[in-house]
Amino acid sequence: MEKQTVTIYDVAREAAVSMATVSRVVNGNPNVKPATRKKVLEVIDRLDYRPNAVARGLASKKTTTVGVIIPDVTNEYFASLARGIDDIAMMYKYNIILTNSDENGGKEVQVLNTLMAKQVDGIIFMGNQVTPELRDEFKRSKAPIVLAGSVDAEKSQPSVNIDYVAAVAEAVKNLIDHGNQKIAFVSGPMDEAINHDYRLKGYKKALKDAGLSYDDKLIFETDYTYKAGQALEPALMAAGATAAFVGDDELAAGVMNGLTDANVDVPGEFEVITSNDTKLTELVRPKMSSITQPLYDIGAVAMRLLTKLMNNEAVDENTVILPYGLMKRSSTK
Amino acid sequence: MEKQTVTIYDVAREAAVSMATVSRVVNGNPNVKPATRKKVLEVIDRLDYRPNAVARGLASKKTTTVGVIIPDVTNEYFASLARGIDDIAMMYKYNIILTNSDENGGKEVQVLNTLMAKQVDGIIFMGNQVTPELRDEFKRSKAPIVLAGSVDAEKSQPSVNIDYVAAVAEAVKNLIDHGNQKIAFVSGPMDEAINHDYRLKGYKKALKDAGLSYDDKLIFETDYTYKAGQALEPALMAAGATAAFVGDDELAAGVMNGLTDANVDVPGEFEVITSNDTKLTELVRPKMSSITQPLYDIGAVAMRLLTKLMNNEAVDENTVILPYGLMKRSSTK
DNA sequence: CTTTGATGTGAAAGCGTTTTCACACTTGCG
DNA sequence: CGCAAGTGTGAAAACGCTTTCACATCAAAG
Secondary structure (H helix, E strand, O other): OOOOOHHHHHHHHHHOOOOHHHHHHHOOOOOOOOOOOOOOHHHHHHHHOOOOOOHHHHHHHHOEEEEEEOOOOOOOOHHHHHHHHHHHHHHHHHHEEEEEEEHHHHHHHHHHHHHOOOOEEEEEEOOOOOOOOHHHHHHHHHEEEEEEEOOOOOOOEEEEOOOHHHHHHHHHHHHHOOOOOOOEEEEEEOHHHHHHHHHHHHHHHHHHOOOOOHHHHEEEEEEHHHHHHOOOHHHHHHHHOOEEOOOOHHHHHHHHHHHHOOOOOOOOOOEEEEEOOOOOHHOOOOOEEEEEEEEEHHHHHHHHHHHHHHHHOOOOOOEEEEEOEEEEOOOOO | OOOOOOOOHHHHHHOOHHHHHHHHHOOOOOOOHHHHHHHHHHHHHHOOOOOOOOHHHHHHHHHHHEEEEEEEOOOOHHHHHHHHHHHHHOOOOOEEEEOOOOHHHHHHHHHHHHHOOOOOEEEEEOOOOOHHHHHHHHHHOOOOOOEEOOOOOOOOOOOEEOOHHHHHHHHHHHHHOOOOOEEEEOOOEOOOOOHHHHHHHHHHHHHHHHHOOOOOHHHEEOOOOHHHHHHHHHHHHHHOOOEEEEOOHHHHHHHHHHHOOOOOOOOOOOOOEEEEOOOOHHHHOOOOOOEOOHHHHHHHHHHHHHHHHHHOOOOOOOOEEEEEEEEEOOOOO
16 A cells, blocks of 8 residues: 655666666756657656655755755744745755744754755855854855845855845934934844844944934843833833834834833834834834835845855855835834 | 765774664664764764765655645744744654745645655645645645645545634624624635635624625625735725624734724724734734634644654544634724 | 767666664573 | 573665766768
8 A cells, every 4th residue: 555656767667778868868968869758758757757856865965955044934024035035946946944943042053953964955044143153063064054134243154134234324314313312222132243233333323423422221122022012111211212213023013002002102202113124014003114125035135146156156245235225104204 | 175974884984883883873773782882972973973864864765854835934824833833843853844835726736746756754734725636646645744724625634723614603703792784704715715615604604693694795805915905995885894804814904904094993883803813913903803723733733743644653533623712802892 | 981079878886874684692591 | 501582783785866987879071
């Protein structure tokens, strides 16, 4: 009752040719006489032969599979990147092994190792923090690795991103231009490079450019959840802030709803601008103004870059920076 | 410069034992003298040997990889299931090959085939429609397949779901109990079994139980997008509906915001209840009442069921039904 | 005709494991 | 002391494919 598997050998026998020839027609090698090709193809069809990708992988040392490490699929931002990655991967006939890392360094290292054991041809890493241990593992890998929507302070790997510093600076400048003097900076954990090394830098730059002084009390470090944002309202008010830049959309939705629920008018009394321009920004009321990022494209371009790396094609630039924008909706004046 | 790979053979030579023995210690086979085991382990460590999963897969005919077919990772509902799937998979040492199908029958069949070519040990399918072609492919598979959060009218495969008919009936009854006589049924494509065979059935049941008559004009078939929902407002009003059951959260958010933007008070003048209880329900204002589903668990249980199937363990019930609930928030009275 | 350079094909050696089978050694027991 | 019943180990055969290399074959060129 166990389903029988048809091998390349069966096809060869039935078609009265060698395995090598069958392999050639399966792989589209042109060195096969049309008549032979036809004969083989017929047998393949008749026997319903399907090449075994595992055997293929072992023999050719290519698995046409790439590993993708994602903090959490449930997060709109990363899910959007993942979608871009998968589409391009499919276009180039690669499959994706997807694993959630929860931004947990230990798990990341472990996952990376199993991906390498599975002989993936390449890896795309998403995550806000590249620990030294992780960097070491990266170096050990013989499969190329590219970072998508994720920064590594040391730029040890190819990556595709937007210019976070400039984007945040522009967003904050916008708030300043509206007359806000006390602008809160709300972000996830500060030990993540993206927060302390990029976003905060942009924030400070905007302040400095406008001649405003930096105040610790306006920095709110929390985690990336709706609830956390919602709970921030009293603190925000106490600090006298009249606007906030927020590093994550779900968090921002929380901040905004927290304010609104406490009868603080957004944007009248308090302006909010967020970072990722996910669908979410359109669903909440007021709709949120946001830095816009080409989410899907970040993933797509990362994957495209990876395909080049896997084929040893020349790439002009290892670090690609995609354009960002600013979308004014109703959470700012 | 190409990184050298250490094979089981290298380890065997260095440790002065046979490959078989190395294989045994790597696989935790007890038939190895402790002294030998220790010796081998040391060499493994020294050489930094990592077993090649592809070779392993070929020899053992097990890849410890399962395929997951998902309509779109970007969809909160399915992403939540996927998260449950991945967690349990990881717990049982499986990896996930994830592919987006866009609910496109052709793509689904194709994807299924490449998964089978990759010799996955099992498959989890998510999608609202199991076409006959797909069902045929399922039958052809030697890897077990389970449906997660997805129905097949013919129950041809193991699956885990909630009782959609009862859930929808209860939700609609709730609306009826609030005095609504004209309740709209808003769903995605009606050719999907989940809509015409389950949700609609539940809707009709509730109507019938309450002695209300069914009216075609209150059925709104559209696609699962925010925009589509938003655009529905005029039609809803024209039909004289005073409440709606909606089959998808994003769609529901659209419906609700469309109403609100047209100055229809929700829930005062119009009640809305949705289906999936994703995070989204809490982000919009008013918060949406919803059928609650154990999203993560549906994925988790499906994966757990699959592990049993893959190990040929006995399973008492192929079709598992998880409990649902009703969460009253502010979009209903 | 011969020579030459494609062009088409097959034999066989891997790829890095697992697994079967046989065999040598220990034990414990009557 | 002899024997049955484990233990522990190694040789070698798969697993299903790709790829190298050598060898035919054949058409065109001399």
